[in-house]
Amino acid sequence: MALLSHRYRSWTNPLSRFKKQTASKAPYVIEEPQEIQSTSTANKIHELKQYVRTTDMPPKLKEKLLSSKLSEVIHESDKLDGEQIKIVNSVFLELFKLNGRMVDNSDGDIFLSLGDLIRLFEISAWSLIAEHADGRQRLQIPKYMSILTQFLLSQNLHQLPPKTLVQLVELGSHNSSFEIVLSSLISLKSHFLTPEFTHELLHHYKKKGQLKLQIFESLVASLERAEVSGRLNSGTPLNTTNVDLSLHRSTSAIIDDQFYASFIEYVESLFIESLPEIHEYQNLERNTDRIQYVTNILLAHIRPDQTSLRSILGMVKLAYELSHVSENQQLEANILRVIAFVNRLPKETIKFELDLQEDETLAETLLVLSRSKNEQFLAEIITEYIQDNETSHEIKFQASLYEILSSDEEKPTETLLTNVVDLISSIQDSDIDPNEAYTRLSQGLMMMSIEPRGELFDRISNEFGSRFNYKASVLSYKYRIDKAVELQDHVAAISIFEDSLERSIDWVGEVEPKLLKTLNNLIILVCNKVEDVLSIFPIFVKIKQQMGGKQINADSILAMSSKMLQAEYVGDLIEMLKRELPQIDKDAVVKLPLAYPWSVKYKQLFEQLQSFVLEYNNEETHETNWVLYGELHKYFQVPFETYLPTMKFFCEKNRLNAALLIFRQVKKLNELHGDHSNLPPLKEMYMLLFQYFGDKLYEDGVIEIHESLKMDINLTKQDIALQNCILNAYSNLQDVSRARELFLSMSTSPKLIGGINEETIQIMIKTYTYNDLAYVQKFWNNLSQFGILPNRAIYRQYLIAHVYHGLVDDALALVEGMGDYDLEMDSELLISMHNYCLETGGQKHIREWAEENHQELWNSAVQSGLLTGATNYAPSNNLIAGS
Structure with missing residues (x-):
């Protein structure tokens, strides 16, 4: 060992002790990178380049030198440029080869420490990501990074810093879906991941200004898949009937309070400057249907036993606020489920959390939810908290009112009236805002199943009016209309709405999402309850006038279009779509979403209109069908799978040019925006059009489709079914010479290898029949040469x-x-x-x-x-x- 150590110290310039080789004798060629600046790191990288080129050095010595120098470079550098990465790649691969093509071999030898490997991965990842920050080109991963990634993933991940794991995800997501990469990591190593990984992931993307809903959504979706996979592998049955509020152990391992706080903060930040658009299709981060969907997923998978009450209540409050924007039954169900859990918590726990709040909005939310969902224990806790603390007069009045109205005892109407009037009288001398008090009175009465246009409500309102000089707010009418909608009483709902107009209630001046939801629900109710569409129109116009120029939502459009289509008022429907849907450029890539799980409302609308296009037969020319189908392309990214049945419909109705135009659209979209949603024309599309165009003697159509097929690089190999279809089209056109040319080219492939078959022969006999029987007989007599009987x-x-x-x-x-x-x-x-x-x-x-x-x-x-x-x-x- 001493001798070996002495020898190493004498290697001041190892290269001088080997013979120089000419380029012609070199065992392999090393690509010369550009000159590197003469820094300490650059010099060491230059030395690495020289060492890796050496072929006469003993392997063990070479490995030790390369490892030592690479370790120095790793710790001195924070970033590598493109040329340096090439050299590091060569060095790493040489070390990999010298170590038996393994990072750690069978003897447990590793040519760099785990810390050095992690450090190398980190600086390389940041360098590669920074170089491709614009995302215009596919990120080329050096081979050493692929080897390094596989090695790191094979280790116990508790040894890897969260920052390294985040780099693994970001590096992989450059060339693949973020969700796929994240899901792969979680499925492989879910038991080793910690909340720190999630913290680092969210912090990293927030710092880069790239924090998005997709990250939150992908985290939970990946955990769901890992849970399902784990249960299947363990033989545990999946419970699909009773939804629990907990996930697999892996959920609590990486999702904690900070995750929920980050999500709430992010959602709130989306609407600081402006309210959401009705049809938000360009910026899907602000699409409320999507936000509801993601919130619902997170709410459904809260694990109460390992999540703080603050996070639970924060998510409930967010979900409750989102439920005021548009209908979402799943979200409502999950709110109810979580409230039921909170209802079982100790009183002190709930009160302690309320004491930490900066305002009384959470207390009010819980008060309304507990009373409306009939969670009495929680309602009593919230009421007691409100009455015992310095809260506003308005919320104290509200809590007292709910206590009277939700009593377990069945009270006669007069008793109930007396109790409410006594409460109203008790606040006469307070500083309560009469307008706000009446709004909360209306809200409470509607929550407790009092008819929105009944005698009791009128008597209570009169008693309140006799004691206070107030003006009914738009919210007081909103709560009454909401109740009428819940009861499916369209007569009462319309009457209350018209009463608000007579009293000059300003819906327009206070157009908020929750008011628009009420007006949209009123439109839907009217459409569902009134048979005659002509009777619906004037009511619709009145409601629209109170929406402040805002468009109606997808649910209302669906309800209106259903009535219009039943009455065959297609022209009016088209005009409504122009007014109530965004004006989108016909060639735009981004249109109203259909393919997402949260875009079901638009999908239902599209399917309704598409079904009418394919089913309406009360017009001989089917021009109405064609015009309406054209309108669909203005608003929706038409699903690819709908093109073929639509082509077939118009072919069957002898609108061959319409089918050809649809084909052109498919081809154009693929050429402009070719991706998974804009696929090239299918073989079945070509076959359909050749069949119908040939059958109907549409020569221009046959020629155009055939020319397109020749240029279609996605169908370079045509099977015999498609070739027969083309042959038959020209045969029907009685273009004997063209058909004969096609047959001659087809006949080079015999039946045994998928070439011409009995159908081909049948078509050619038909073709020659158009010309002369002599040709038919000659062809018949030569059938044996084609191997067909x-x-x-x-x-x-x-x-x-x-x-x-x-x-x-x-x-x-x-x-x-x-x-x-x-x-x-x-x-x-x-x-x-x-x-x-x-x-x-x-x-x-x-x-x-x-x-x-x-x-x-x-x-x-x-x-x-x-x-x-x-x-x-x-x-x-x-x-x-x-x-």
């Missing part, structure tokens, strides 16, 4: 060729020879021979022959009703029925 379809087409050209006797003689091909006569064959005979005399001859030789089959043909008489003119239809 006549089947029933081919033989029928051969018979049709003879009767078509007036050779009835020859055709009848051929019938007698069918047995040679193990074929038999049937009624379908008789019908074909009869119908494709163009002369009345020939048809008579066939009838007489059939009656004499095949009486039973002929009777069956007659009874089918498919026989047609000859006109002595060539038919315009095709020679293969249904082709």
Whole structure:
């Protein structure tokens, strides 16, 4: 060991002790990077480049030198440029090779310490990410980083700093979906992850200004998948009927109070400067349906036994506020579930949390929720807290009112009235705001099942008015309309709304999301309860006038469009869509969302309109269908799977140009924005259009589709089904020369390897029939060279060729020879021979022959009703029925 140590100290310049080699004798070529600036780190990297090029140095010595120098570089550098990364890649791969192509070999040897490997990964990751910050190009991961990533993931992750894990996620998400990368990490190492990882992840993206809903959503979605996978692997059944408020152990491992606080803070930050748009499609971060969806997921997966009450109540408050924006039954259900949990907590725990609040909004939220959800214990705690603390007169009045109205005892109406009036009288001398007090009075009465337009409400309102000089607020009318909507009483709801207009209630001046929700719900109720659409229109106009120029929401549009489509008021519907949906450029990539789990409202609207397009048949030209279908493209990114059935519909209705225009749209969208939602035309689309265009003799359409197919790089290999479809289209157009060219190119592939088949032969017999029977017979006589024997379809087409050209006797003689091909006569064959005979005399001859030789089959043909008489003119239809 001493000798070895001495030898190492004498290696002042190792390269001087080896012979220099010319370039021609070098064992392999090393790419020369650009010169690096003469810093200490740069010099060491330059030395590394020299060491890695050396081939005569003993392996152990080379490994030790490379490891030592690389370790120095790692600790002196905070960033590597592109050329330095190339050199580090070469060095690492050389060390990897010297260590038996492993980071740690079977002997446990590792050429760099774990700390050095982590440090190398960190500075390399930051350097690569910074170099591709604009995201324009795919990030090229050096091979050493791939090896390093695999090694780090194979370790117990509690040894890895959270910052390193975040770098793993960010580096991977540059070339893949963030959720996929995060899900992979969690599924692999969920038991080693800690809340610090989540903290670092959120902090990192917030610092970069890239914190988004997707990060919160992906975290929980990844945990869900890990939980399901864990249960399946352990054989534990998945409970799909009773939703619990807890996740697998992995949830509490990385989601804690700080996670929920960050989410609440982020959502609130989205609307600091402005309220959400009704149809927010450009900035999906501010889309309230999406925010509701993510909030619902987080609320559903809170683990109460390992989450603080502050976080639980914070999430409930956020969910409650979001529920005022639009209807969401799942969100309502999860709010109720969490409130039921809070209802079981000790009184002191709840009061302690309320003492920590800066205002009384949480107390008011819990008061309303506990009373409306009939959680009496919690309601009593909140009421007691409000009465015993320095809270506003208004909330004290509200709490007392709820206590009276929600008493367990059934009280006669007069008793209830007396108790409420006494409460009203008790606040006469206080500093309470009369307007606010009446608003809370209205809210409380509506919560406790008092009819919104009943006698009791009127009497209580009169008693309040006799004691206070007040003006009913828009909210007091909102609560009453909400109650009428809940009771599905459209008469009461309309009456209350019109009463608000008569009393000059200003809905427009206070257009808030919760008011717009009420007005939208009123529109939906009217649509559901009033049959005559003409009676709905004037009510709709009145409501719209109170919305301050805001558009109605997707639910209301769906309800209105349903009534309009039932009445076939398509023109009015189109006009409504123009007014109530955003004006979007026809070529825009971003349109109203359909593909997300939270965009179901827009999907329902699209499907309703699309169904009408495909089902409306009260118009011979189907122009209405086409116009409405065009409107859909103005607002929605039309789902790719709907194109084919729509093409088929318009082809069936003889609107061939419409089908061609749809095909052009598919092709255009793919060329402009080709991705998973804008796929290239399918083979089935080509086949459909060739079939119908050829059948309907739409020559321009056949030619255009064929030219598109030739240029389609996604369908470079055409199977025989598609080739036969093209061949048949030109055959129907009676373009014999073009069909013959296609057949000759197809015939180079025999049937045995997927080439021409019986259908191909049938089409060519039909094609030659248009030209001359001599061509048909010559083709028939050469069938053996294609390796195909006549089947029933081919033989029928051969018979049709003879009767078509007036050779009835020859055709009848051929019938007698069918047995040679193990074929038999049937009624379908008789019908074909009869119908494709163009002369009345020939048809008579066939009838007489059939009656004499095949009486039973002929009777069956007659009874089918498919026989047609000859006109002595060539038919315009095709020679293969249904082709």
